[in-house]
Amino acid sequence: MTAPDRTRVRRLPEKAVTDRAVLDAILDAAMVAHVAVVDDGQPYVLPMACARDRDRLLLHGSTGSRLMRRLATGASTCATVTLLDGLVYARSAFESSMNYRSAMILGTCRALEGEELLAGLRILTEHLLPARWNTLRSPTRKELAATSVLELPLTEWSVKVGDGPPDDDPADLDAPVWAGVVPLGITIGQPIDAPDLRGVHDPTTVVEQLIGRFARPVGE
Amino acid sequence: MTAPDRTRVRRLPEKAVTDRAVLDAILDAAMVAHVAVVDDGQPYVLPMACARDRDRLLLHGSTGSRLMRRLATGASTCATVTLLDGLVYARSAFESSMNYRSAMILGTCRALEGEELLAGLRILTEHLLPARWNTLRSPTRKELAATSVLELPLTEWSVKVGDGPPDDDPADLDAPVWAGVVPLGITIGQPIDAPDLRGVHDPTTVVEQLIGRFARPVGE
Known part of the structure; x- marks a missing residue:
């Protein structure tokens, strides 16, 4: 199901997107998902490293955490990924907003084990640190x-996208203020060598791979 | 309470921070909080614009949303803010990680009304679009x-900070790979004029204010 009742976008439905390719693009540009788990009636939101693998989102955590154990044993969850693209300067506070792409996935997680766990860890590592896995020893x-890797199926989800210029009331167009969008981007910075670096001293490949995957240049 | 039982950091407690100034700095650098609300046993995580005001976090939403109404009427919630600072390239997949600053706030929200709502909206607008409010007409x-502005008190919270270089097992130090940290930054891009721009054509001040508040330069 791409848009069952629980994930139907009720607010600002013109921002709702039901195209699976858009969901995939959001998840593939994300490093972290914010994942909910309820414990004794209290919800918690945990930031977790994430990577999409076909029809599932993989989430990385530690086996020692009580909340992770709840997730691993099938507690209802929601994982939300948000990419901020810009700040929208309208002529009124009311129409001012942010441009963003956001995906919300509902469901229950399954903890991977054995060969599945190793494969999942590889996919997560390859997503966040591209081309790194094969250069490292095996775990x-x-x-x-x-290590805990959880799998959340991409079955029940919704996507919202806010983009474009401000949408001002015609009566406000003559307000004596600038209006438009200021884009927000992500920069991959100069690598900082580990103080105990002994091996390879050239991180060029590492950085090129990262830029290709995660940098969002916006023109400064 | 800064570290009651529910927000005590159990995993990797060496990353836990109990300094209120660190909490404030994280919230003041954030544009979005991921906010949980449970409805009929199902947790949802909503990205919401946020701004800290003294001892409370203000959250912005719309009055029309069912989940917002649940939050406004005192449902237990958790708001999490995460700033990604870098990718940590260790010599093993296991020690590879991210540098980040993350704050989790538990509690219940209160919806602001009347003069409080107007003041809250002003604080949110001034945070996300610095120096903008006084140039716009009143709502x-x-x-x-x-418009809904929710207030979440900063009473029950926890902060985790991961920083610094990889912490490799001594046996891995001779691995033939680069090791270190690749910083992640946020870039404020070139403003894009609204197509129907009539008024002020110079967004320089807008951008300078934004850079001062949100840009995280990392050296490219």
């Missing part, structure tokens, strides 16, 4: 035992 | 009726 059994 | 009664 040890002890490391895998301390 | 109309109808606009205020369609």
Whole structure:
């Protein structure tokens, strides 16, 4: 289901998007999802590293956390990913807003184990640190035992996109203020060597890969 | 309470921070909080524009949303703000991570009304669009009726900060890979005029104010 009742966009439905390719593009540009879990009636929102793999979102955590254990055992959850694209300067406070792309996924998670866990960890690592996995040693059994990768199916989701210029009331158009959009981008900075660096001293490839995946240049 | 049981950081407690000034700095650099609300047992995570005002976080939404109404009527919530500062390239997948600053606030919201609503909207607008409010006309009664500003007290909260270089196992230090941190920054881009711009044609002040508040330069 792409738009069942629980994920139907009721507010500003003109911003709702039901195109699966848009969902994928948002998730593929994201590093972190904000994931809800309810414990004893209290909701918590955890930032978790994420990566899309076909029809599922993978989430990375630690096995030691109580909230992660609740997620791993099938508690209802919601994972939301938000990319901020710009600040919208309208001629009124009311029409001022942000341009963004946001995806919300509802469902329950399943904890990966064994070969699935290793494969999931590889996908997460390859997403966040592109082309890195094959250059690293394999995780040890002890490391895998301390690692949790959760899978959330992309079945029940909704996407909202706000873009474009301000949409002002015609009566406001002569207001003596600038109006338009100030774009927000993400910059991949100069790498900082580890103080105990012994091996390779050239991070050029690392940075090029990251720029290709996550940089959002906006023209300064 | 700065660290009651529900917000005590159990995982990686060395990353926990109890300094209120650190909480304030995170919230003051944030544009969006991810806010949880539970409806019929299902948690939802909503991205909401946010601004700190002294001992409270203000959240902006619309009065028409069912989930916003639940928040406004005192449903338990959690608002989480996450700033991504860098990608940590360790010599193992296990030690690879992200540098970040994250704040989680638990509690219940109160919807502002009347003069409080107008003051809250002003604070939110001044945070996200610095120095803009005084240049705009006042909101109309109808606009205020369609605007929701929620207040979440900063009483029960926790902060986690991950920073610094990778922390590798000594046995991994000779791995033939680069290791270090690639910083992530936020760029304020070139403003894009509204197509129907009539008034002021120079957004320089707007952009300078935004850069001062939200840009996170990292050296490209």
